[in-house]
Amino acid sequence: MTVTDTQSGTNVHEVADGIYRINTPVETPDGDEFSFNQYLIVDDEPLLFHTGPRKMFPLVRAAVASVVPVERIRHISFSHVEADECGSLNDWLRVAPRSAPLCGNVAAFTSVADLADRAPRVLADGEALSLGRHSVRWFDTPHLPHAWECGFLSEERTRTLLCGDLFTQPGAGQPPVTESDILGPSEAFRHALDYFSHTKNTRTLIERLASTNPTTLACMHGSGWRGDGAALLRALGDALSA
Ligand SMILES: [Fe+2]
Numbered sequence: 571m572t573v574t575d576t577q578s579g580t581n582v583h584e585v586a587d588g589i590y591r592i593n594t595p596v597e598t599p600d601g602d603e604f605s606f607n608q609y610l611i612v613d614d615e616p617l618l619f620h621t622g623p624r625k626m627f628p629l630v631r632a633a634v635a636s637v638v639p640v641e642r643i644r645h646i647s648f649s650h651v652e653a654d655e656c657g658s659l660n661d662w663l664r665v666a667p668r669s670a671p672l673c674g675n676v677a678a679f680t681s682v683a684d685l686a687d688r689a690p691r692v693l694a695d696g697e698a699l700s701l702g703r704h705s706v707r708w709f710d711t712p713h714l715p716h717a718w719e720c721g722f723l724s725e726e727r728t729r730t731l732l733c734g735d736l737f738t739q740p741g742a743g744q745p746p747v748t749e750s751d752i753l754g755p756s757e758a759f760r761h762a763l764d765y766f767s768h769t770k771n772t773r774t775l776i777e778r779l780a781s782t783n784p785t786t787l788a789c790m791h792g793s794g795w796r797g798d799g800a801a802l803l804r805a806l807g808d809a810l811s812a
């Protein structure tokens with residue numbers, strides 16, 4: 571693990587072959603520890619999944635630059651439109667002149683075609699995009715866990731699911747990857763903060779994600795996870811339907 575900013579504690583760790591987690595611990599207004607993670611896939615066409623909040627741009631930029639020159643980034647992707655997912659999208663489009671936003675249909679027509687400084691590249695539900703050695707596939711997951719435009723990317727070579735706000739855990743986000751239980755902590759967090767949308771389609775959406783059989787879950791808040799991702803996703807589905 572490399573610390574790229576000693577003051578904030580921003581750090582970079584390779585969680586799967588060619589996939590780097592950028593983690594910045596933060597303090598909530600209540601004084602609790604929390605964390606924001608972005609994931610960088612290094613390849614012929616490097617992809618950044620989540621930008622971090624706009625005010626965190628210098629930290630994320632320095633962290634990305636410790637792995638790959640920022641001007642090489644080609645795809646700026648994100649699960650849904652919120653500050654921590656895409657707050658510095660336009661800053662990234664500026665420093666990476668060959669890049670474009672990469673998102674689903676709903677995000678493109680509700681928000682991104684207007685608020686981004688460059689037109690988005692749209693991935694249809696289930697569509698794959700080759701980055702070189704890696705290949706990502708987009709899954710629409712409307713309202714799971716929140717936002718109509720919500721969706722996730724599955725990286726097929728490493729079987730990594732970039733699962734955004736699913737399995738959000740409190741704390742600073744260490745270790746970078748764990749094989750211990752993350753469902754318990756994320757369920758405690760969900761019961762404290764009601765951030766899921768209660769969509770009736772939860773089971774179907776979870777089952778599609780589980781069908782990718784992920785072995786690494788690239789969580790946006792807290793530790794990443796390694797293990798039988800399909801089983802853990804189905805356990806989340808059970809908890810959400812209970
Ligand atoms: Fe979110």
Ligand SMILES: [Fe+2]
Pocket residue numbers: 654655734735790791
């Ligand atoms: Fe988030």
